[in-house]
Amino acid sequence: MPPDTIEPGIRTLAELPGPKGIPLLGNALQLDPVRIHLILEEWVRQYGPALTIRLGPKQVFVSSDMNLLQTVLHERPDRYRRFSPIESVLSEMGANGVFSSEGDAWLPQRKIIMHALGANHFRAFFPSMQAITQRLLEQWLRAARHGETVDMCRDLTRYTVDTTTTLAFGVDPNTLEQAGGAIQDHMAHIFPMILSRVNAPFPWWRYFKLPRDRQFDHALREVQHYASGLITRARQRRAEHPGEAPQNLLEAMLAAGEETGSPMADDVIFANTFTVLMAGEDTTAFSLAWAMYCLCRHPHVQERMHDAALQAFGDAPLCPTFEDVRKLDYFDGVAHEAMRLKPIVPLMFFEPVKDVVLGGVALPAGMPLFFVLRPSMEDAQRYGQPEAFLPERWAAGHQHVQPHDAHGFLQFGAGPRVCPGRHLASVEQRLVLSMLARHFTMEFAGDPDLIKEESAFTMRPSSMPVRLKLR
Numbered sequence: 001m002p003p004d005t006i007e008p009g010i011r012t013l014a015e016l017p018g019p020k021g022i023p024l025l026g027n028a029l030q031l032d033p034v035r036i037h038l039i040l041e042e043w044v045r046q047y048g049p050a051l052t053i054r055l056g057p058k059q060v061f062v063s064s065d066m067n068l069l070q071t072v073l074h075e076r077p078d079r080y081r082r083f084s085p086i087e088s089v090l091s092e093m094g095a096n097g098v099f100s101s102e103g104d105a106w107l108p109q110r111k112i113i114m115h116a117l118g119a120n121h122f123r124a125f126f127p128s129m130q131a132i133t134q135r136l137l138e139q140w141l142r143a144a145r146h147g148e149t150v151d152m153c154r155d156l157t158r159y160t161v162d163t164t165t166t167l168a169f170g171v172d173p174n175t176l177e178q179a180g181g182a183i184q185d186h187m188a189h190i191f192p193m194i195l196s197r198v199n200a201p202f203p204w205w206r207y208f209k210l211p212r213d214r215q216f217d218h219a220l221r222e223v224q225h226y227a228s229g230l231i232t233r234a235r236q237r238r239a240e241h242p243g244e245a246p247q248n249l250l251e252a253m254l255a256a257g258e259e260t261g262s263p264m265a266d267d268v269i270f271a272n273t274f275t276v277l278m279a280g281e282d283t284t285a286f287s288l289a290w291a292m293y294c295l296c297r298h299p300h301v302q303e304r305m306h307d308a309a310l311q312a313f314g315d316a317p318l319c320p321t322f323e324d325v326r327k328l329d330y331f332d333g334v335a336h337e338a339m340r341l342k343p344i345v346p347l348m349f350f351e352p353v354k355d356v357v358l359g360g361v362a363l364p365a366g367m368p369l370f371f372v373l374r375p376s377m378e379d380a381q382r383y384g385q386p387e388a389f390l391p392e393r394w395a396a397g398h399q400h401v402q403p404h405d406a407h408g409f410l411q412f413g414a415g416p417r418v419c420p421g422r423h424l425a426s427v428e429q430r431l432v433l434s435m436l437a438r439h440f441t442m443e444f445a446g447d448p449d450l451i452k453e454e455s456a457f458t459m460r461p462s463s464m465p466v467r468l469k470l471r
């Protein structure tokens with residue numbers, strides 16, 4: 001955008017404040033990928049809600065203004081898209097599915113995935129979710145009886161992979177009861193590298209491999225092999241049951257175009273299997289792990305949850321029917337409140353597809369836009385008593401904690417690309433938290449100050465060891 005075309009009163013990036021960088025690399029070396037969200041939050045505190053940084057040759061617009069983020073989210077795909085390195089990095093991994101694809105490629109994938117993950121499928125799927133939750137309960141009962149520490153990050157990532165794989169791909173891998181390493185151990189190496197590569201000022205991995213790139217390549221091969229196995233099994237099932245309506249997302253992708261004669265390409269099916277496997281794992285698991293963290297800090301909320309569980313499903317060990325899930329709104333509030341204080345999506349990355357003016361700042365097409373989500377969720381103008389953990393603020397019609405501005409909460413995104421897995425995530429959160437509160441009390445099994453926030457595309461706890469006691 002040439003400066004002489006910018007209207008009076010509109011600012012350019014050069015007029016925004018920001019931290020000083022070094023020649024050539026700019027601020028890149030200051031942005032430790034594991035702490036990137038904390039560093040950007042600190043800069044927002046220091047320089048205000050609109051600032052600029054530089055990553056190598058790229059000038060970046062950084063903002064914590066959720067009204068601007070709402071604009072960006074809703075004005076897709078015409079004016080904005082995801083930050084383009086997300087697409088190139090995921091393409092190199094064979095994972096350019098619905099999350100990262102843009103333009104005409106995105107919509108057909110989105111339609112299939114929205115349908116397959118739609119809330120209308122949950123009724124039929126509910127018994128499977130109950131069985132997986134029962135498995136988790138049995139593990140925790142054993143740990144409580146033997147006084148063993150529970151590694152919540154381990155158990156919850158296994159729970160979410162079992163649930164997502166069963167729902168979306170029609171196979172229950174039962175990683176929860178698997179003794180040794182499971183697919184999750186490989187996936188744990190993939191997320192941090194995606195974040196590092198997306199924000200790298202220089203694509204080093206295309207020229208030389210560091211030990212961590214080799215570890216990443218190995219993890220990627222394992223996950224690719226796993227996804228291929230799922231696809232092979234689904235193909236076999238379809239061949240054995242010709243003409244049957246697709247039973248899950250994978251079968252829906254294989255069946256797409258059977259009538260019109262334009263099937264979904266194999267690489268697109270593969271990319272979306274990979275995408276949904278990844279998107280369904282860390283997000284829900286770490287939102288639950290952070291909820292555990294908040295609950296250990298606020299034992300009185302555990303008591304309220306226990307009462308709410310008894311009220312919703314009485315003597316039953318788990319939420320007994322799909323209809324009863326609706327009675328678990330208090331648990332949804334717990335999950336939301338944990339995500340407000342410990343956002344598993346602390347940053348979102350976009351770019352304009354054409355020259356735009358956003359918040360009075362002229363931004364040329366292709367300019368990286370980084371949004372920092374937590375400051376607005378800790379803002380007293382949006383949330384009363386922002387530092388307090390108050391799940392009841394999310395109850396419908398609740399008036400006691402004011403103000404309450406749900407627009408400031410964008411953990412699932414918004415607009416045409418809002419998270420299609422949010423209903424599944426909400427059912428998982430309700431089932432796990434209500435089961436926990438029905439049977440156990442929980443406390444940290446170690447020094448909570450050692451639990452650190454780590455950016456790894458999602459924001460995960462460095463560890464979450466807890467001790468469960470039977471009620």
Ligand code: HEM
Nearest residue numbers: 098099279280283284287411412413414417418419421425
């Ligand atoms: C607490 C749990 C979760 C959180 C906080 C979360 C958050 C998000 C966010 C912020 C986005 C970007 C939305 C946007 O651009 O407007 C997204 C997209 C997506 N999520 Fe989730 N997610 C969660 C769980 C899940 C689950 C369980 C699945 C699937 C099993 C899933 C699948 C996806 C997919 C496929 C997309 C890409 C949608 C598109 O670009 O059209 N998510 N999610």
